[in-house]
Amino acid sequence: xxxxFENTTDIKVNEELINSVIAESLRYEGVSDNCEVxxxxxxxxxxxxxxxxxxxxxxxxxxxxxxxxNFEKETLPNDGSKIYLGDIIISIEKAEEQAKEYxxxxxREIGFLTAHSMLHLLGYDHMVEDEEKIMFKKQEEILNxxxxxx
Numbered sequence: 001x002x003x004x005f006e007n008t009t010d011i012k013v014n015e016e017l018i019n020s021v022i023a024e025s026l027r028y029e030g031v032s033d034n035c036e037v038x039x040x041x042x043x044x045x046x047x048x049x050x051x052x053x054x055x056x057x058x059x060x061x062x063x064x065x066x067x068x069x070n071f072e073k074e075t076l077p078n079d080g081s082k083i084y085l086g087d088i089i090i091s092i093e094k095a096e097e098q099a100k101e102y103x104x105x106x107x108r109e110i111g112f113l114t115a116h117s118m119l120h121l122l123g124y125d126h127m128v129e130d131e132e133k134i135m136f137k138k139q140e141e142i143l144n145x146x147x148x149x150x
Contacts, residue, residue: 001024001033002082007041011092014107020146025118025139028142031076031083038087039114041048047091061123062094071123111148115139127131137138 126132
């Protein structure tokens with residue numbers, strides 16, 4: 001598993017935790033670890049700009065996912081070739097705000113955002129209630145497997 005990690009802020013982030021959540025998400029979903037994921041840590045201004053540019057939403061958000069595989073049209077290769085899943089962009093400022101709001105650690109919040117985004121990269125969504133229930137159950141189980149409980 002290759003994680004291309006970049007932190008564009010001055011706030012220290014637990015990179016090992018992010019790698020663990022990515023690895024557990026792949027294991028949980030039965031996906032080969034012959035994958036590459038890009039993770040970028042940004043501030044609210046940067047994620048606001050990206051959110052506006054790519055989604056037309058004029059506000060900061062906590063995490064953005066940019067999958068490289070369209071699971072409605074493609075399947076994961078099983079020929080041993082490298083699987084490029086996509087990009088995860090996390091606002092560390094939003095993560096800090098939400099950790100305080102929900103009364104849990106920053107590690108738990110970063111873990112949640114990473115698991116959530118990994119499921120998006122693996123083809124899950126939460127636009128309708130049934131999909132949301134499935135996705136949210138999976139992300140909780142991934143976090144529980146890593147003892148990242150609320």
